[in-house]
Amino acid sequence: MAIKAEYIWIDGTEPTAKLRSKTKILDEGQEPPIWGFDGSSTNQAEGHSSDCVLRPVKVTPDPIRGGDSILVLCEVLDTDFTPHPTNTRAKTAELSEQYAGQESWFGIEQEYTFMVGSRPLGFPEGGYPAPQGGYYCGVGADEIFGREIVEKHLDNCLAAGLPISGINAEVMPGQWEFQVGPASALEVSDSLWLARWLLYRTAEDFNVSATIDPKPAKGDWNGAGCHTNFSTKAMREDYEPIIAACEALGQDDKPAEHIAVYGDGIADRLTGAHETAHYTQFSYGVSNRGASIRIPWQVEKDKKGYLEDRRPNANMDPYLVTGKIVDTVCSALEK
Ligand code: ADP
Ligand code: MN
Ligand code: MN
Ligand code: MN
Ligand code: MN
Numbered sequence: 562m563a564i565k566a567e568y569i570w571i572d573g574t575e576p577t578a579k580l581r582s583k584t585k586i587l588d589e590g591q592e593p594p595i596w597g598f599d600g601s602s603t604n605q606a607e608g609h610s611s612d613c614v615l616r617p618v619k620v621t622p623d624p625i626r627g628g629d630s631i632l633v634l635c636e637v638l639d640t641d642f643t644p645h646p647t648n649t650r651a652k653t654a655e656l657s658e659q660y661a662g663q664e665s666w667f668g669i670e671q672e673y674t675f676m677v678g679s680r681p682l683g684f685p686e687g688g689y690p691a692p693q694g695g696y697y698c699g700v701g702a703d704e705i706f707g708r709e710i711v712e713k714h715l716d717n718c719l720a721a722g723l724p725i726s727g728i729n730a731e732v733m734p735g736q737w738e739f740q741v742g743p744a745s746a747l748e749v750s751d752s753l754w755l756a757r758w759l760l761y762r763t764a765e766d767f768n769v770s771a772t773i774d775p776k777p778a779k780g781d782w783n784g785a786g787c788h789t790n791f792s793t794k795a796m797r798e799d800y801e802p803i804i805a806a807c808e809a810l811g812q813d814d815k816p817a818e819h820i821a822v823y824g825d826g827i828a829d830r831l832t833g834a835h836e837t838a839h840y841t842q843f844s845y846g847v848s849n850r851g852a853s854i855r856i857p858w859q860v861e862k863d864k865k866g867y868l869e870d871r872r873p874n875a876n877m878d879p880y881l882v883t884g885k886i887v888d889t890v891c892s893a894l895e896k
Pocket of ligand 5: 670788869
């Protein structure tokens, strides 16, 4: 029996990379091999030397095709097998290795918006829906748009074995969230990229597109973020390392360094309104949804747990964000 393998990779689109995929037919029992693609069509190579290499990093069942079909998430290499400049995973793999002893966990809250043409799903043609207030975690056809797609996406993620931990309707009509994790930096990031691919692919069958644009509707509508929850073993056991982590994230140039890799267009979302802190002002606090970093109330009560970095945009690259947090916090906690 022939096996259909969908090879998925991250391209070189500027300023925000997007997902690409193509199908390879494998023999039954065959390990998905290294493969290649035309990098000149994905902003990853020049036409005169256009080959790029796909190296499988995570294989799951393919819930779209079913049967023995598989999804094959790949990293992109040059033909000498060194990481391609657009391969942000390689550096995070190194950092994860370096700080493996601290056992970092991440839980990422991916917000996104369904679109029909240039309108969010649920926005009437040529107008606006009722203002925000009733949509978040809502129920009923007047508040909820696209639930059948969301349910199908959830089923697909679970069938693929991805570590999804929940879903909810968001503050703006047509806006939703799913959570991945907790898991290691690479596991959560690989899973998030696959869950994004499954989101686009699932919605495609409903003739709806999904976007991780951080500000899909201009005006008095919430943007879309990717809150990144983080802990190390020490933080899961004690409160003092949680405060030390918050302090490390606020040190010197760290706030600006983090903002720089937290997604394109972040200044338009972190305005200080709509449950955000201004991108130039670092702060942390218990239960504070207007702070850069929130310490959940339960964590303060238990005196152990995790922190929530509320700054990353919905369009962030999880390899860059988790890598940066490990680099900043784990190096500080090591001292
Ligand atoms: P919010 O209240 O901000 O909406 P969510 O429930 O949407 O929070 O997301 C919380 C995320 O934090 C989940 O993905 C969950 O798996 C993750 N999480 C829970 N405990 C930890 C931990 N110790 N370290 C890292 N992430 C965690
Ligand atoms: Mn061809
Ligand atoms: Mn959430
Ligand atoms: Mn949310
Ligand atoms: Mn959150």
